[in-house]
Amino acid sequence: MAVFTELSFNEVAAFFRGLGLGAPRSVRGVTSGIENTNYFVDTDGESYVLTMFERLTFEQLPFYLHFMKHLAARNMPVPDPVADAHGVILHPLRERPAVVVNRLPGASEAEPAAAHCSSVGECLARLHLAGSDYPRQQANPRGLQWWNEVVSVLGRCVSARQRLLLSTELSFQNELALSSDYRQLPKGPIHADLFRDNVLFERERLSGVIDFYFAGCDTLLFDIAVCLNDWCVDGLTRRHNVERAAAFLGAYESARPLTSSEHKLLPAMQRAAAFRFWLSRLWDVHLPRQAALLKPHDPSHFERILLMLRGEFALS
Structure with a gap:
């Protein structure tokens, strides 16, 4: 907002x-x-x-x-x-x-515990099931096609090291999308932006999911990966919190068990989710629009998470 x-x-x-x-x-x-x-x-x-x-x-x-x-x-x-x-x-x-x-009741939780992550996981699974018969179709507006369109533009705005990271990760994601495992992933309408500030709680009870204006049809696993990269990452270390991730995935699978392809591609899809938000935050910083009240997010947060997920050194 x-x-x-x-x-x-x-x-x-x-x-x-x-x-x-x-x-x-x-x-x-x-x-x-x-x-x-x-x-x-x-x-x-x-x-x-x-x-x-x-x-x-x-x-x-x-x-x-x-x-x-x-x-x-x-x-x-x-x-x-x-x-x-x-x-x-x-x-x-x-x-x-x-x-x-x-306006839904409650407030966002900036420092979620395992119980919050469990509630989000269960709610996201129910959202995917409830949306399975939604008849309208629209591709994820910030999906693979958009990544291919903006990487060359952003490459002119960043360092040589970052240009290399943009290029190599885009190649990886393009190859992933052509794989047989990827084509087997369940698809449907997804929220695609289910960050901490888009979920409301009254104490530990989830009371609302908001801001659907990045929604689109994509792999359900992408939605899961977006959540894991935000809800289950410690803010200072950018390391995944094992307890919170287990709570999130356990609650999700209690309502909709993951397929074998989803289990296999979850790490790669977490890279995709980190890449998507690194790109959009770079775009907002380097090619901003004017607003009376606007607070752009720091792109380096998701750059660090992407490097961590790739097994590379994350900048301090």
Whole structure:
């Protein structure tokens, strides 16, 4: 979340009237995240999140929004987009697409314990199962095709050592995608960005999964790898925490056991997940967009994790 477009209180109030919602009591911008403009909006009866999409188009957004509604209808703890009297959930605001969803209770957990990781693993497996009959199709927008498009651009912005790492890892991932084991991996709609700040807890109870705007159809294992690289990595050492990883995977497999190909390719897919977020963070640092409130993430974090997963020396 971020604020690229500043809205007045009156603009938000008019948008809420159009949806038949109550009059706002408070409106405040949200600084976390880097893709969309977000505001927390409280009315007398409910709390909402208003999102204006700075990058995604009216044509792209139905996949994400209807995926959320699909999951919400199956009792998953996800935001449910608000429809107007005609059943429409996506509307123009300042010539951009905008949506309002209910704000889920709880807060993110910056220092998760094994119990938190277990809850996330179980929830992710249920999300994959609940999404298995979602009918819409859209490729992972930050998947292999995007990696191949941006590596040459980023290579002009980084050191020679980093260019070599970009090139060799991209070659590895391209070869992996052509392998028979990779083609056997179960696929479906995935969250693709299930970091600590996108999961909410009330104490140790998982109360919400948010921010589906990088979702797409890909291997389910990629979703698992993204989680392992964030939830089960110690912040200072960048080393995987064995207890948390075991808790996450054990809970996931209690709901959806992994296939033999998934077990075999999990280390390679963790490299893929680290590579994807190193690329996107490099992009945000070297080719930034303007925002009123924006805090780009440090790309070196995932560079270190990638080096660790490759068995190479991770920079201190």
